[in-house]
Amino acid sequence: MCGHGVLALGRFALDFGLVPAPPAGVREARVNIHCPCGLVAAFVQCEGGRSRGPVRFHSVPAFALATDLLVDVPGHGKVVVDIAYGGAFYAFVSAEKLGLDVCSAKTRDLVDAATAVTGAVKAQFNIHHPESADLAFLYGTILTDGRDAHSEEPTTNICVFADAQVDRSPTGSGVTARIALQYHKGLLELNQTRAFKSSATGSVFTGKAVRVSDTLSFSSVNVLLLSLSSVLGKFLHSALRRDF
Numbered sequence: 001m002c003g004h005g006v007l008a009l010g011r012f013a014l015d016f017g018l019v020p021a022p023p024a025g026v027r028e029a030r031v032n033i034h035c036p037c038g039l040v041a042a043f044v045q046c047e048g049g050r051s052r053g054p055v056r057f058h059s060v061p062a063f064a065l066a067t068d069l070l071v072d073v074p075g076h077g078k079v080v081v082d083i084a085y086g087g088a089f090y091a092f093v094s095a096e097k098l099g100l101d102v103c104s105a106k107t108r109d110l111v112d113a114a115t116a117v118t119g120a121v122k123a124q125f126n127i128h129h130p131e132s133a134d135l136a137f138l139y140g141t142i143l144t145d146g147r148d149a150h151s152e153e154p155t156t157n158i159c160v161f162a163d164a165q166v167d168r169s170p171t172g173s174g175v176t177a178r179i180a181l182q183y184h185k186g187l188l189e190l191n192q193t194r195a196f197k198s199s200a201t202g203s204v205f206t207g208k209a210v211r212v213s214d215t216l217s218f219s220s221v222n223v224l225l226l227s228l229s230s231v232l233g234k235f236l237h238s239a240l241r242r243d244f
Ligand SMILES: O=C(O)[C@H]1NCC[C@@H]1O
Pocket: 001, 002, 003, 004, 087, 088, 159, 161, 167, 169, 170, 171, 172, 173, 174
């Protein structure tokens, strides 16, 4: 799944007639998107039969897999990381622990550090998904500003995934996983909204955990993500903000 992809596909599906416009008086069209990780339901605001305004989506059940895991990262020594799932598995670590400021460091340095963490976790930790062996792999590392405690201010992160690619958004599956982690740590309550900013582009997602679910073999939390279409437009057309 891809957060900004879901938002864009939702609008596309409505605007190009793949789903019917909602009946008069209903503001949102529902677009079901079947992702490898499960069903993601996008809700697209509609005016005059066209998409307009915010798009939100219900993400897949998410959960914290491991917290305070000590990993030996080449070039950085022992680093404490968390691992969580939100449609894909990510390692989470405050960039500060790697000697970097996620908001001002060069993207190249953030990518190198995140890639080193991903390699170390893959080598030293066995990822398990309760329902699907296909989903049981680490997709990347998300470096954060460490501001996990609830605040009205956005918390900034950068997602380095697959073959050292940088996500242009705060990452749909990554934000979902991060919310599950914050909930698991008691830093976020159900229905408490948090904003997440991409340090690569400045784009923002807001999200919240909406219910505790038992659809996975161990306790997980469903996460509802919200994002503004104006933000979407901005980051779809923006390049990475900083030089490598
Ligand atoms: O938003 C997401 O979840 C995706 N973007 C890049 C990495 C993930 O697949």
